[in-house]
Amino acid sequence: MAIPGEIQSVQRAVSVLRAFALADEWSTSSLGRELGLHKSVVHRLLVTLAKGGLLRQDERTGRFRLAPAMVSLGRRAEHSHDVLGIARPLLQQLVEASQETVSLGVLQDDHGVCLANVDSPQSMRFTISPGDSFPLNAGCVGKVILAFQPPPFVEALLAAGPLARFTDRTLAEPAALREELARIRAQGYGFSDAEITPGARSVGAPVYDADGEVRYSLVISAPSLRLTDERVPAFVDLVCEAAATLSRELGHLPATGGGPLSRSSDVPAV
Template sequence: MWSLTMRASTSVAPPGAKTTMTLIWRLGNSWALRGAAPATSRATAAAIRRFIPIIPLPVDGVGRPSLRFIGRNAFQKGPSTVSETENVFRPATPRPAHEGNGMPQSGRTDGPKDPYLLASLHRGLEVLDCFGARNSWSLADLSTHLGESKATIFRVLHTLEQFGYLAKDAATGRYAPGLGLHALGAAAVRHEQLRWQALPPLQDLAESTGETVHVGILHDGVVVTVQIVDGTRAVRMHSAVGKRSPAHASALGKVLMAYLPDGEVDAVIAAQGMARFTERTLTTPGGLREALHRARLDGYAQDEEEIEAGLRCLAAPITDHSGRPTAALAISAPASRMDPARVAALVPQVKATALRISRMLGSPSMAAA
């Protein structure tokens, strides 16, 4: 077993003041936190420091450690400097008074105060977190576990039930995950499946063309890159997973919007606008609709220096198990290497790679192709 012993100075520091504590790794796999140096000789203290790693830790204004431990594996090796502790510890606020109820907490109630944190949503997510550890809960158990009143927890449970994220058993009154949570989980799995199943085809295309290739999805009217393989050429396009790009000005965005109903395209334009990035950026709904119509007919879309001067992209749709285009694959390169002849040669390669990924995702329409 791992044991923690924590000590702090008995004096109360002014609010916000920081003093120093030390973390000492002792024999028997036990750890001790100590504040003021123990009554021992300097020679003894020096001997201890020769064999035991010591880590300075900050202490809050009331003499409590202001850092918390985040896992047993973090203690396998004791870092010797303050900077090395950053990956082992993280700031935390004191736990609420109800923490000592003997039950494991959800782990989401601590952490630095965030002025943008929505308290009601935070509480709802805390409740949902509980269903990761136990499949069903009663109102009374959740109230005790989270240290909240039954009235508060009932309102949270009722709201989650109305949205389908939880289901209530009429016979027992217990709550369990609903179909809404299953749908969210399935969506997350699909995105992870897309990321990693797309990787080998992307690597093949990047190797054969020497250019950077990437996969993106349309999320809230913005293109988000979910996978990327850098090209092999010295001068190439650089991107990163998680990068967000305007849909109206990117090849990925245009090829994905090409398959949306008109109403959804209108919603994207209304929400995101049509900002100008270069002289070639489409800035009118009419011009964008014409480009979307052409992309749907051709089966691919282009970004002809519309986001960044000197950079061109070519994209084709990826369809999922339902046959709908839910992602797209693009190849990007400097405009000097993307003349009309090169684009014409790349189109079949990009479409073939998108088709390959679609087949891997079980697309029924693509499987028959």
């Protein structure tokens, strides 16, 4: 029986996927008996999941097995768990050093998502919650990740339609965004001033994984009255050092004489 608020078809699909923890493959009839569902219902679920790339059907036997995409999803879930375990102490240290809110963002499809955060201890603070979604063209969580994606990814995002605009400072024009992304790559960090929320500022740095790819951004966010122009360089140093540490702990080895863990020593005026 479905729990109130659940979608029955999704609940059944979850039951189907969980059944593959019990056996490598299932026929429609045997899985129906296992789950207590009619054979026709199970068949529709299996075919739908196969079309979605989560299962595959053996053409000879007609039985269903998990598709390679499930292996990829499992590895990503395991990796995310490891990232959180490694990142949380670093986030806490960065909050203690900055006294401002710190968040770890992750790339998800065409947007950024807050994976973890620690709020500022100050009563007036910028609050971010795990699961919050951010556009890639505005704010440090998204811009820092986008800056280090392959050019085809960036161009596909720009070609998908008008970029979201939140304030008069949002980078919603492709030319301006390309210029900003180039600046972030050159400097090794990003800066945002009221691009999503008026009165909010942030500085962020890329976090590299063991494959040398940027899927994460580490960001300090604060009210503009505290994150003043004079304090930006110190905050940039803090976030870049923490991002470099997290990258190393995730297994990234920067190239000698430069690379993702080094940045320009000159912090431009903001």
